[in-house]
Amino acid sequence: MFTGIVEEVGEVISFEGMKLTIHAPEVTPGLRESESVCVAGACLTVMAREEGELSVEVIPETLSRTNLSELKPGGRVNLERSLAEGGRIGGHMVQGHVDGIAEVSAVEKDGDSIVVRFIADESIMRYIVSKGFITVDGTSLTVVDRDDDGFSVAIIPYTYDHTTIEERTAGSKVNIEVDVTAKYVEQMARPYLEKLLADHAGS
Secondary structure: EEEEEEEEEEEEEEEEEOOEEEOOOOEEEOOOOEEEEEEEEEEEEEEEEEOOOEEEEEOHHHHHOOOHHHHOOOEEEEEOOOOOOOOOOOOOOOOOOOOOEEEEEEEEEOEEEEEEEEEEEHHHHOOOOOOOEEEEEEEEEEEEEEEOEEEEEEEEEEHHHOHHHHOOOOOHEEEEEHHHHHHHHHHHHHHHHHHHHHHHHHO
């Protein structure tokens, strides 16, 4: 479990086969093999670590759901270690289970903040509400507004400067994880809604 508060922006050293190696001197101290780390929003298992570097295994399922296949040496990724028991939750509860990819459609200044708009598929948009939580490349953000095609977030300068969001421009692909609470609510409510619709159709 994670909180969406990025601890470090690491640099890709290599990505060979399914092994992704990242230069990450801030998060590697105390990190052990088999532990989880959030890489650009995806929960991955540490398979090896040494001074200032960590390696994780990226399976085909993860590649098919994320933008990690685009990573190359020199690329940068948001990193967060798993939440320690008793630790503060500065963002929101993030699983590191990417739901899909969204595309940046616009980046605009709004006073001291930066507003980024995304276009996303209906499978993602159905769970997004204004002022709700959203995770973008592992960063916990608040939705400013949404419509049928996409949503926008407002980013403070500190977050903009300390995550990979500053590198995103129109056309960039980002990993999205919606608030898991919305998915639980939908699953629990579905049987009642289906029954209600069936009763209405039969009346």
